[in-house]
Amino acid sequence: MARRAAAAIAAFALAAVAGIASAQTLARLTVESFVLAADTNAPQVDVPFHLILTLRVRERVTSVENLNLPVLAELELLGDERETTSGSRGTEYRETIAVVAHRAGAIAIGPATLEAVDARDGKAKEWSTNGLTLHVAGAAPQTLKDGASAIEAGAIVFARTLLVGFGIVAVVVAAVLLLGRRPRPAPIVVPPPVTVEAPVRRRSPQEQAGDALVVLRAERSRPSAVAVRAAMWRMVGAGEGETLGDVLGRRDIREGTLRELLIALERSAFTYDDDLPAAIEDACGALERFIGSAG
């Protein structure tokens, strides 16, 4: 639970940091596709799998800024690999995020977002990928059953290995015979990407607050509160180094549930340890009221 929550916070903080950058400069890009996929639609509990974020732009760029990863509240983040390939037809940015689920059931993963200036019309926009819903299957079958002797278990493993080995050799020989060339390593099976029309609608503040609420409920700790505060500040367009006074001084935040939310998050980020549970509870309540204020 703690590891999962920590992963959620890490992803959330990553998103927050990316957001700070977005307030500064936006790249001018022609987004051709922006897709989020998984290497499996039915991952298993405690078996790592990959989320693959692919962005294709017409320009040749060496890096992609202002890209916000989705909140992975129910997955543990294991690693993150980025690859940028540029050519005459533009650039493909591919980010592979290794994750693992620790419980069975449906997991909804929100979209990743990209903020950039649309080279087509010169306007600053936010693109979103598709979201994903994964159905995590129960625990993988155990190789060693309780009570089985080590010899019996060893024999089973040996027999299975032998069987698999014969199978692989047979497949390789068949492939060589059929194709007349050396086999290549099997690529990761990725579902065909769904091309999203750009730009996609901007995620509403209430949706972002919903993500924050998931994180804060999953891990009621100071780092979590600080990460949520950073994300909400990004949501209201606060820049790096601004204080609560600066943000509340703005015309659109002088009253209402958003003001209440920002004050509650400030308390949860800076209050003393004994007051932290109450402060986080207060912040969760403020988030709920803010989400409910949409209607």
Place this chain on the structure above:
Amino acid sequence: MTSARTPGDLRAALAQTIVGQSGVIEALLLALLSNGHVLLEGPPGLAKTLACRSLAAALEGEFKRIQFTPDLLPSDIVGTRVFDQRESAFATVLGPIFANVVLADEINRAPAKVQSALLEAMQERQATIGPQSHPLPDPFVVMATMNPLDSEGTYALPIAQMDRFLMKVNVGYPPREDELRILDRFAVADTQPVRSVATLDDVRRWREQSHAVHIDEKLKRYIVELVATTRDAQSVTVTAPSGATLRVGDLIEYGASPRATLALAFLSRARALLDGRDFALPDDVRAVAPHALRHRIGFSYRLAAEGLKADAAIDAMIAAVPAP
């Protein structure tokens, strides 16, 4: 039974009497809660005396005013011993420093010997008259003023002595609407006395509460970073009236001392308490930072030569350090 009176009540009571000087009121209260002293710089006629007198009255405390002049002697401040002919013995007469709220008016008009006597009393919270030391009342707040307009015949306070003041506040003219209120209120009658809203015991209790206000680790690092920036501000820039961009580090001879770090923490805690909180926020630190830093940084001649004010450089340094 504990008293429900808060520092906020005191601020509200003072605000009813003193118009257009909320900054001075807040500075006085912050110093009171932090057990420190205030240096005020501003032209005459800005209700500095009224603020001091009102504060003492609101606390049922004693107020004394000392007008500093070139011929003032240390004994005029701390007191002296006089021979009592009837008793045939020396008796001690305590000076005006023995009060809860002391206004040291135009402190830079007295020579260094007198300034030292006052500043030593401020630091030690006691005054020595003849062979005997006398503790000063508790609470004890000195509010010293300096007039920036008339510097002829003045004795500049050494930096080491300026450092004894917890904060330095620049007092400006009130805005027009406040000046209209001043006109309405005081043109026909003298000032209305402030009613007593708290006691000296309340102040001592508030001080304890202020010391207990929580400062998060992130805020502590922010405070240290702010003070460190005053010592190495090469990466901070400020724009001169001529349009030239200058490195603030080139305008500073020496930065703030660790006493500034402590002052920032004390004042941030006091501001949080004044606001009704038992934890400090980045806003508290940033609000008090100019007051805690401006008299602790030594600026070079270049600052004035470039037509810049010290506060512009300080503001640039504060803005350069991102709040947590």
